[in-house]
Amino acid sequence: MLSDGFHDIPKGKVAMVVTDLEMRAPQLRGVPMPDGVSFAPLARDVTLYRDLFARVGRDWLWYGRSLLDDRALGTILHDADVHLFTLRKDGRPEALLELDFRHDGACELAYFGLTSALIGTGSGAYLMDRAIELAFERGIDRFHLHTCTIDSPQALGFYRRAGFTPTRQRIEVADDPRISLGYDPALAPHVPLFRP
Structure with a gap:
């Protein structure tokens, strides 16, 4: 348990407040499909997934899937209880929706x-x-x-407007992917970069 007060974060790390949210019954808003996009399953292809993961999440320092080698990532992507979808614009995938049903009675919105x-x-x-x-x-x-x-400063508010309720907060400390994974140091200017 953390005590009250300030705690130094080691150089080369990022610290974040993680908020867990849940929904116990569907709360659809009836939003129409925007012009020029189509909803479709996403092919279970590691290279395609990595490209889309980077284009969607790199500005927000998404790193979870980047830590996995192709075999480990492929195992997840080909699991029958992991469902992948996208929105296509001009024939190109421009959104990532990953639903994980691997635990009975629940679904994790793994990536969105x-x-x-x-x-x-x-x-x-x-x-x-x-x-x-x-x-x-x-x-x-x-x-x-x-x-x-x-993550995006709009993310938490977006999820709450969609009907999710916060259930818990935690502090996570991880390697800064701009250092550990060679991400562009200019990414995520809202997150200070402290080199070791």
Whole structure:
């Protein structure tokens, strides 16, 4: 348990407040599909997934899937209880929706995000409606996710507006991917970079 007060974070690390959220019953908003996009399954291809993961999440220092080698990532992507979807614009995947049903009675919104090509178009709200619909079609009792303070500043508010309720907060400390994974040091200017 952390005591009250300030705690130094080692150089080369990032610290974030992680908020866990859940939804116990579907709360659809009836958002129409934006013009010029189509909703589709995402091919279970490691190279395609890595490209989309980077285009959606690198500005927010998404690193979880980048830590996995191709074999480990492929095992997840080909699991029958992991479902992948996207929004296509001009034939190109521009959104990532990953639903993880590997625990009975629950679905984790493992990854959710848009590339810059779709931000501000209403595509996020539309995609969230599809996520909620698809999750609860499986007869789950709990749809859950977590977001953190290095993610988009709009993320927590977006999830709450979609009907998710915060259930817990934690502090996570991890290697800064701008150092450990060679991400561009200019990414995520809202997160200070402290080299060791």
